[in-house]
Amino acid sequence: MSVTRDRRDSRWDAHREQRRAELVATTVEAIRTHGAGVGMEEVAAAAGTSKTAVYRHFRDRTGLYVAVCDAVAQVLVNQIRRATDRTLADGAGPHAAVAAGIAAYLGTIEADREVYRFVVHRPLLVGDAGDPADPIADLVTVIGDHVATVISTYLPAAAAPRIWGHAVVGMVRGAADDWLARPDGTTRAELAAHLTDLAWTGLAGLATGGTR
Secondary structure, three states, X not given: OOOOOXXXXXXXXXXXXXXXXXXXHHHHHHHHHHOOOOOHHHHHHHHOOOHHHHXXXXXXXXXXXXXXXXXXXXXXXXXHHHHHHHHHHOOOOHHHHHHHHHHHHHHHHHHOHHHHHHHHOOOOOEOOOOOEOOHHHHHHHHHHXXXXXXXXXXXXXXXXXXXXXXXXXXXXXXXXXXXXXOXXXXXXXXXXXHHHHHHHHHHHHHOHHHOO
16 A cells, blocks of 8 residues: 655655754764764854754754764765775776775864764664664774775785775774874874784785785
8 A cells, every 4th residue: 555645745855854964964063173082062052042943953962973873974985985985096006905995084183083983982772672882993994895895906915805905994993093092103004004014914914915
């Protein structure tokens, strides 16, 4: 049986989505202003509304948090894809693509440290089935799959590209989190070079003829 929604209800969908997007953008700006520990009162004040009005669109703080994570994930994934795709399109080899992807990841999180901290230092989230929901895990999955595609395309001798792709992403994320949390004077360029060298030490063995 086909059910047609009342036009008076469906016509407001675009408006609701636009309002949600505006609130997410406002939340990101509030995080940049007040830091990763921003409260809902500060978010509501930045949006010129009340916490009740914000919850009307996201149900609770967790709902807003997940929406912010989705927005951050989209930006981060797009930056990495753009960097690696551009490098490969310019005719550079997989080594350069790995370096470009790592540099893009580090550059994006360094430019928005408080937003990244807000996303990483997340509360316990519960999914629809009652299981913990982790937007960051989803983000890592998307990036890991993208890296795996690059590896399988440009390093055809790789026996387990998905494993390698996710291993590289896990390594970069772990080192980047520590770099932000415990600065020791290492610059972003230096960290990117160290991580690229470490990643390529393993990946180079998969390259036919040691292609760089």
